[in-house]
Every structure is written in C-alpha cells, then in structure tokens.
Amino acid sequence: MLKTETPSTQHAQLDLYPTDQLVAALVDDQFRAVDAVRLASPQITAAINAALPRIAAGGRLLYVGAGTSGRLGVLDSVELNPTFSWPPERALAILAGGAGAMFTAVEGAEDDVAQGAADLLALLPQGHDVVFLLAASGATPYVLGALRAARGAGALTVGIANNVDAPVATQAQCGIVLDTGTEVISGSTRLKAGTAQKIALNTISSALMVGLHKTYGNLMVDLKPTNAKLILRAVKLTMHATGADEAQAKSVLEQCQFHVKVAIVALLKKITTDQAQALLAGAGGSVRSALAA
Structure with a gap:
C-alpha cells in the first residue's frame, strides 16, 4: 500500500x-x-x-x-x-x-x-x-x-x-x-x-x-498593479528601494504605468522613465545591471 x-x-x-x-x-x-x-x-x-x-x-x-x-x-x-x-x-x-x-x-x-x-x-x-x-x-x-x-x-x-x-x-x-x-x-x-x-x-x-530578474534583492519589482492594494504596494516598494518620498515615487510610477522596475532605475539614476526602460531592456530586465550601466 x-x-x-x-x-x-x-x-x-x-x-x-x-x-x-x-x-x-x-x-x-x-x-x-x-x-x-x-x-x-x-x-x-x-x-x-x-x-x-x-x-x-x-x-x-x-x-x-x-x-x-x-x-x-x-x-x-x-x-x-x-x-x-x-x-x-x-x-x-x-x-x-x-x-x-x-x-x-x-x-x-x-x-x-x-x-x-x-x-x-x-x-x-x-x-x-x-x-x-x-x-x-x-x-x-x-x-x-x-x-x-x-x-x-x-x-x-x-x-x-x-x-x-x-x-x-x-x-x-x-x-x-x-x-x-x-x-x-x-x-x-x-x-x-x-x-x-x-x-x-x-x-x-x-x-x-x-x-528571470523579476525581483530586485528580495523586492517584488515586476508586479502587475491591477487593484488599489497593488498600486499602494508598488508605491511602497519604490519608496523602499530608492528612498524617495511617497509623492515623488507615485509621480514617477504614473509616468511608467506603475512599473516598479522602471521607476526604481529612473529615480536612482536620475533619468527619464523612457531612458530607464531602455536600460532595462538592454540589461535583460535586471534592475542591478541597469543601475550599473
């Protein structure tokens, strides 16, 4: 048996x-x-x-x-x-x-x-x-x-x-x-x-x-913010990763459809979200590699 x-x-x-x-x-x-x-x-x-x-x-x-x-x-x-x-x-x-x-x-x-x-x-x-x-x-x-x-x-x-x-x-x-x-x-x-x-x-x-680079450290930075809870989570994750305040994090997130990866790179490298998106694409989606570029 x-x-x-x-x-x-x-x-x-x-x-x-x-x-x-x-x-x-x-x-x-x-x-x-x-x-x-x-x-x-x-x-x-x-x-x-x-x-x-x-x-x-x-x-x-x-x-x-x-x-x-x-x-x-x-x-x-x-x-x-x-x-x-x-x-x-x-x-x-x-x-x-x-x-x-x-x-x-x-x-x-x-x-x-x-x-x-x-x-x-x-x-x-x-x-x-x-x-x-x-x-x-x-x-x-x-x-x-x-x-x-x-x-x-x-x-x-x-x-x-x-x-x-x-x-x-x-x-x-x-x-x-x-x-x-x-x-x-x-x-x-x-x-x-x-x-x-x-x-x-x-x-x-x-x-x-x-x-597949869906995280940055242990942060869930590739989530899909499909509801109010997840939008708030995206803001909190961006703040945690970058040190930005809530208003700044939300402003940048709104420019990239609340894509946390893009917002993190844009804020830390002080570039536009379009530039951050391009860096991420060239880095295979890795936040760490994009930040080092």
Whole structure:
C-alpha cells in the first residue's frame, strides 16, 4: 500500500479527540510537509536549474494534475501574472475533468491516460516548455499520459509525487519526491501531501522568477498593479528601494504605468522613465545591471 494511503498508527482514535487535541493533531502533522520538501531540496534545485534556461529562451510553464494536485497547479499558474507580470499564455494548467473540475470533483477523469495525453498535446508543447506533472500517489493515469506526451514532444518534464519510486517521478527527467508519509485522516492527500506540493511549487516558480530578474534583492519589482492594494504596494516598494518620498515615487510610477522596475532605475539614476526602460531592456530586465550601466 502507498504511504499516502496507509492509515496512520498515531491517530487511530481521531474521532474521539476533543477539539483542541484534534486541532493539535492536524496542525502538528503539517510540519512533516516542510520536512519532506526540505529533504527534496536537491531534486528541487536540479529541476530549477534545468528549467531556467528553457524558460529564459521563451518556454512556457505547463501544469498537469488531478484533484487537489491539479488545483494546486492551477493556483500556481494564475498567481504568476499579478505577482511577477508573467504572461498568462506562458503559464497554463490542465486539470483532469476539465476546467469545471476546479470547483466540482469529476470522478473517474483521473483514470483516463489517453485524455491526459490529448489535453497536454492540445497545448502544443515544445522543446523550451517545462511541464509539471503533479500526483500525490505518483501513479495517476491522466498525469502519466500527459507525461509521456510531454516527453514525446521534447518538453522538460518535472514529476512531483508524495511516494517513493512513484512513476511520475521516475519517468520524468526531473523527479521530485515529497515523502510526506501517512495522513492524519487516512488517504486524505489534501492535507500535508497537498501542503508539501504547494510549498514545492511556490519554491520552484518563485526561484524561476528570481532567476528571470523579476525581483530586485528580495523586492517584488515586476508586479502587475491591477487593484488599489497593488498600486499602494508598488508605491511602497519604490519608496523602499530608492528612498524617495511617497509623492515623488507615485509621480514617477504614473509616468511608467506603475512599473516598479522602471521607476526604481529612473529615480536612482536620475533619468527619464523612457531612458530607464531602455536600460532595462538592454540589461535583460535586471534592475542591478541597469543601475550599473
């Protein structure tokens, strides 16, 4: 039996726990998700190093999964645009059962190998694309079908699973095993198995964005200010990076559609936003390189 499906020996009387003990059991078990990701750090590092040159060359991030794993892939893909101004067409997710499965469980969809392959091929994968195959069990047929199709198309495959020797991890070029073990509620991989996958995805996509110069130091300088909160954040980030006051930061940001990178370079080098934009373009989007130019 897979570890993720094996009943926990620690909480056989879970339904008898008082609420405080139940909360403690559920929360404390989540720490094992962090431990599992930490142990997989070398595999995660290898995946990032393999993916970065492909993405820098114009590749896309493609996510494939079923159930909780698939929904986590969707979540990672959609958050890259507001956080890093990453083009939505370069972060796509497919989910067993289609888009509706994001909100309603579609039973049996995960068992269709051919549909997984067809859905992946519909995205027209190419050599520079990076495909994340997500499955807690590591053997979901839909995901394995997509994996084989992705490899056949020459894309880089990154398999993320929660069981040792899982096919999704062993058959991908980059396998990541998040060995989270048994769940407090037997087989409920929406718990720490899902948490570990979320941490791994956050780590991978964030590291890729840092490598693509979407940050300046640890500042999120390539966000897309699509609401009042993000506009205020853009102002605060610009102030922090440059020492400008609020009025000055906002004035320069208004001249460049609130593009924080451009405002920082313009303010620190005392140049126009058009000149700052040109410097950034010549520096591959790196604020540090543009400031040194």
